[in-house]
Amino acid sequence: MTPAIDAPAPPRRVRPLRILLHAFLGLVALGWFVPLALALYASLRPYQETARLGYFSLPETLTLDYYGEAWTQAELPKYYLNTLIIVVPGVLLTLLLASFTAFAIARTRIPGRRTLLIVFTAGNLLPPQVLITPLYTVYTMIPLPWWLSDSLSLYDSYLGLTLVHVAFQFGFCVFVLTNFMRTIPESITEAALVDGAGVWRRYWQLTLPLCRPALAALGTLQFTWMYNDFLWALVLMSSGDKLPVTSALNNLRGQFFTDYNLLAAGSVLVALPTLIVFQLLHKHFIAGLTLGSTK
Numbered sequence: 001m002t003p004a005i006d007a008p009a010p011p012r013r014v015r016p017l018r019i020l021l022h023a024f025l026g027l028v029a030l031g032w033f034v035p036l037a038l039a040l041y042a043s044l045r046p047y048q049e050t051a052r053l054g055y056f057s058l059p060e061t062l063t064l065d066y067y068g069e070a071w072t073q074a075e076l077p078k079y080y081l082n083t084l085i086i087v088v089p090g091v092l093l094t095l096l097l098a099s100f101t102a103f104a105i106a107r108t109r110i111p112g113r114r115t116l117l118i119v120f121t122a123g124n125l126l127p128p129q130v131l132i133t134p135l136y137t138v139y140t141m142i143p144l145p146w147w148l149s150d151s152l153s154l155y156d157s158y159l160g161l162t163l164v165h166v167a168f169q170f171g172f173c174v175f176v177l178t179n180f181m182r183t184i185p186e187s188i189t190e191a192a193l194v195d196g197a198g199v200w201r202r203y204w205q206l207t208l209p210l211c212r213p214a215l216a217a218l219g220t221l222q223f224t225w226m227y228n229d230f231l232w233a234l235v236l237m238s239s240g241d242k243l244p245v246t247s248a249l250n251n252l253r254g255q256f257f258t259d260y261n262l263l264a265a266g267s268v269l270v271a272l273p274t275l276i277v278f279q280l281l282h283k284h285f286i287a288g289l290t291l292g293s294t295k
Helices: 016-043 047-053 065-073 076-107 113-123 128-141 158-181 186-194 199-210 212-227 231-236 245-252 260-290
Strands: none
Touching: 016 260, 047 260, 065 076, 065 245, 065 260, 076 113, 076 158, 076 199, 076 212, 076 245, 076 260, 113 158, 128 158, 128 231, 158 212, 158 231, 186 199, 199 212, 212 260, 231 245, 245 260
């Protein structure tokens, strides 16, 4: 008896819309990659060479000298420390308060919880620029002890800059964590409630560990957004030695001449911490973005 031979599977049909989608995504990725690659390329070439040959020319000399010069001239170690003092507490405090609020909205039966979630979501639509003048005025009127602020007010203090980041990022984190917590089966919480678990234990030991992918994704985004902020530091701080690292690039600009290759090297050094954080958390970040996509 001759064994049956399976017919070859027909080739999969490629849809034109899928080709257009991939072409569009490729163009978007290229649009983000080209400026970064050009900045990295320029930072390795002397300014005199690019001024003579142009930035889109083959290099005659490649050197790392600009990185050492940018590191010392821009005083990057000091500004890195300033940024960590502002950003690390800001990210932790935002995630902690947002997870508190999201747990109350998603896992408890408090009255008006849907309205509360709508208010937090609507707050994200408010442009922060419209609050610059009133926020500046309020900051100068709130007193602080001398060990928290040299100006004896919330203005020109690390605490003030941390709080403004927490306030503006809080609503987005509540919205994301609330929807994530709603995907956790209610039976888990009900079983813990039957076993006598209180609200704090249900939050800290049961719900929060299950939200680790979402917290990692939000932590990566929040660190990037707070780290790259320049507006609030410019408005709410006046002491140059307290400014975050994004403002350190101003130290690489001369009064009459700017070496853009040196500025490119400083920009690459400033961007490195966000790349390191993403590399350390990218598995959790992707898991947090894709979790629930097949449900």
